Amino acid sequence: MAKTVTLIEGDGIGPEVTLAAKRIVEATGVKIEWEVCEAGAKVFKQGLATGVPQETIDSIKRTKVALKGPLETPVGYGEKSANVTLRALFETYANTRPIRQIPGIHTPYSGRNIDFVVVRENVEDLYAGIEYLQTPSVAEGLKLITRKGSEKIIRFAFELARAEGRKKVHCATKANILKLTEGLFKKTFEEVSLDYPDIEALHIIIDNCAHQMVLRPEVFDVIVTTNLHGDIISDLGSGLVGGLGVAPAANIGDEISIFEAVHGSAPKYTGLNVINPSALIFSSVLMLRHLEEFEAAHLIEQSLLYTLGVEKAFLRDLDKTSTLTTTAYTDIVIKNLGKQTDFWAPRHYKPLHIAHIKDPDDNVPRKDVGIDVYIESLLSPEVLGKSLEDISSATPFTLKMISNRGVQVYPLLEGVKPDTVDQWRARFFLRDSQKPMADSDVFNLVAKIGQTHKWMHLEKLFEFNGSPSFTKAQGES
Numbered sequence: 235m236a237k238t239v240t241l242i243e244g245d246g247i248g249p250e251v252t253l254a255a256k257r258i259v260e261a262t263g264v265k266i267e268w269e270v271c272e273a274g275a276k277v278f279k280q281g282l283a284t285g286v287p288q289e290t291i292d293s294i295k296r297t298k299v300a301l302k303g304p305l306e307t308p309v310g311y312g313e314k315s316a317n318v319t320l321r322a323l324f325e326t327y328a329n330t331r332p333i334r335q336i337p338g339i340h341t342p343y344s345g346r347n348i349d350f351v352v353v354r355e356n357v358e359d360l361y362a363g364i365e366y367l368q369t370p371s372v373a374e375g376l377k378l379i380t381r382k383g384s385e386k387i388i389r390f391a392f393e394l395a396r397a398e399g400r401k402k403v404h405c406a407t408k409a410n411i412l413k414l415t416e417g418l419f420k421k422t423f424e425e426v427s428l429d430y431p432d433i434e435a436l437h438i439i440i441d442n443c444a445h446q447m448v449l450r451p452e453v454f455d456v457i458v459t460t461n462l463h464g465d466i467i468s469d470l471g472s473g474l475v476g477g478l479g480v481a482p483a484a485n486i487g488d489e490i491s492i493f494e495a496v497h498g499s500a501p502k503y504t505g506l507n508v509i510n511p512s513a514l515i516f517s518s519v520l521m522l523r524h525l526e527e528f529e530a531a532h533l534i535e536q537s538l539l540y541t542l543g544v545e546k547a548f549l550r551d552l553d554k555t556s557t558l559t560t561t562a563y564t565d566i567v568i569k570n571l572g573k574q575t576d577f578w579a580p581r582h583y584k585p586l587h588i589a590h591i592k593d594p595d596d597n598v599p600r601k602d603v604g605i606d607v608y609i610e611s612l613l614s615p616e617v618l619g620k621s622l623e624d625i626s627s628a629t630p631f632t633l634k635m636i637s638n639r640g641v642q643v644y645p646l647l648e649g650v651k652p653d654t655v656d657q658w659r660a661r662f663f664l665r666d667s668q669k670p671m672a673d674s675d676v677f678n679l680v681a682k683i684g685q686t687h688k689w690m691h692l693e694k695l696f697e698f699n700g701s702p703s704f705t706k707a708q709g710e711s
């Protein structure tokens with residue numbers, strides 16, 4: 235029976251790369267019905283602020299798989315890009331980028347046997363986009379890491395390793411500095427890895443990971459990481475093996491998956507029939523494996539390797555003197571279907587198992603500790619500190635400390651000369667640590683602070699399972 239796939243041609247060079255990929259997929263004989271849908275610049279210009287029409291959303295919901303050309307957000311239209319809308323709508327939480335040396339493409343790493351996958355968490359972290367101007371001159375962005383989101387992507391990385399016969403997974407974090415957010419990701423990795431004794435599980439600090447990717451990229455097999463780190467190291471990975479013209483990506487969710495090239499719409503090449511469609515063709519290989527069409531995927535992959543590695547048919551991005559057109563290149567890849575190479579060690583792909591993760595446990599023992607109140611003020615730390623001590627003196631709270639840009643500034647540590655800004659965090663602890671914190675006491679304290687100072691944010695402090703739910707300021711005892 236034919237499988238149905240939503241095809242979004244996209245903007246700029248999108249129609250050229252999607253046409254090439256579609257022709258090659260069809261030439262393998264695999265039975266795919268395409269639902270051609272719109273998204274991107276044209277849709278924004280028709281006045282739809284999301285850039286993704288309802289028909290496209292309905293099609294993807296129906297087919298569960300989309301092959302997508304690059305999408306543009308034209309200047310002056312829409313607040314969010316159509317790509318971000320698609321990612322958010324369909325919760326495609328796993329962004330995977332295979333990084334593999336491609337024969338015929340000379341790089342400083344040629345011959346080093348680079349072959350790994352970057353698995354990037356795709357919806358959380360700073361990309362959840364929760365940002366505030368807390369004062370006119372202080373911006374705050376929330377780095378949101380959840381146990382559930384971390385477990386989903388980490389299990390995905392181990393399952394991907396199993397499906398591709400890979401042997402180790404590195405978890406790359408900044409848990410040494412960001413103890414609660416990145417620390418939660420690392421802790422989840424350590425717990426989940428116990429369910430995969432057949433796969434070696436290693437933790438690496440993200441900056442060292444970037445360093446090792448440049449020095450010894452051949453040591454990696456699968457790297458799983460949080461969103462922002464993943465954004466950066468996946469581009470670093472693409473650079474190691476030949477750049478944008480050949481870099482594919484898959485965005486996978488529990489139900490829906492979207493396959494695309496890493497590159498954008500390269501508008502200056504639109505319609506010139508000169509761009510390299512290989513990235514989207516490699517993406518269609520990932521899509522076919524996802525559809526469990528392993529034979530068709532293998533045929534296309536081998537044909538590309540033969541076309542690049544043996545025939546050395548290069549487009550202009552790889553050989554400036556080339557006069558080859560995108561259409562002629564596509565014809566060559568079709569002609570080479572069935573050709574075999576030994577550039578890449580054979581890999582026995584198996585269907586990918588996507589684990590379903592339970593919702594968090596609501597019964598974690600917790601204890602109230604106090605509150606952090608964020609205040610806008612131009613006072614000195616000393617004056618602000620004394621004022622907050624006075625204000626809290628007749629309440630169940632005592633001022634523990636004040637920090638500015640993460641450093642304790644009240645009481646001032648000896649030898650520290652802070653360069654302060656107008657955003658302060660005042661930390662109040664309950665005087666009687668055995669008593670629960672009544673909301674009325676919190677509101678009372680905040681109301682009193684509000685009579686003298688501008689406050690803009692309140693955060694409750696707890697202990698969960700005996701561990702603090704907050705980090706200390708630099709210098710806080």
Ligand code: NAD
Nearest residue numbers: 303304305306307317478479496497498499500509510551
């Ligand atoms: P880009 O990837 O479109 O182009 C950068 C340069 O890379 C091009 O000028 C070209 O020299 C080269 N290039 C890219 N793809 C190529 C190919 N297939 N063959 C040959 N050369 C290629 O990046 P950009 O110029 O920053 O972005 C252009 C537009 O694309 C923007 O509107 C951006 O928002 C959008 N974009 C979309 C996606 C997506 O849909 N996933 C990704 C990135 C950028």
